[in-house]
Amino acid sequence: MTTEGTVEAFRRAEELLAQRRPLEALRVLEPVLDVDADKPSVQLLLGRAYYFSAQLRRAERAFLRVLEFDPSDHYARLVLGRTLQRLGRLHEARAQLRLAAMMHPSPAYQEALGEINAHIATRS
Template sequence: MTEDSSSTFDAFRQAEALVAQRRPLDALQVLAPVLEAEPNAPSVQLLAGRAYLGSAQLRRAEAAFRRVLELDPTDHYAMFALGKTLQRQSRLPEAQTQLRLAVAMSPSPEYQEALGEINARIAVERSK
C-alpha cells in the first residue's frame, strides 16, 4: 500500500467514525480529499451520502446515493438510503419505489418498516 492510499484509507475510516458519532459535517471535511481521489468508489459515495443525509443536505445525499446505484445497481442499502432521502424531501411515490426495491432485494425489518411508513403516509394523503 502506498503512502497516498494509506492516508486515503485512514481518512475514509476517520470519516466513517465521525458519521457513526453523528458528526456529519466533520466527516464531510475529512472525506473531501477521499472523494476527490476516489470519486467512482461506491463505498466513498455511500459514506458521503450518509454524511450529507445526516447534515440535511438532501440534494447532495440524493446525488451521492444515485451515483452509488449507477456504480452498483445491486446495492440495496443505497436504495434504502435514497428512499429515506426522497421521503425527507416529501417525494413519497419516488421514495416508495426505492424502498420497494430495497425490500425486494433484502427484506430487513428496517427496510420493511420504512416502506410501511411511506405506504401509510401515501394512504393518508390519498384519503384527504
C-alpha cells in the same frame, strides 16, 4: 494523498458519522474524494454524511451515483428512499423502498416501506 492516508481519512469520516458529526465527516472526506470519488463506498459514505447534515439533494446525487455503479445495492436504495421521503417525494421514495425490500427482505426494510405507505395513505 497516499493510499494509506486515504484509507485512514475514510475510516475517520466513518467514525465521525457514527458520532453524529456529519459536517466534520464531510471535511475529512474532501481529500478522499480527490482520489477515490468513483468508489461506491466513498459515495455511499458521502451520501450518508449529506443526509445527516440535511443536505438532501446532495445526498440524493451521491446515492444515485452508487446505484450507477451497482444497481443491486439494496442499502443505497434504502437510504435513497429515505432521502426522497424527507424531500417530500413520497411516490419516488416508495419505489426505491419497494426495490430495497424485495432485494433484502429484512424487518427494517419492511418497516421503512410500511412507513412510507402509511404516509402516502394519509395524504390521499
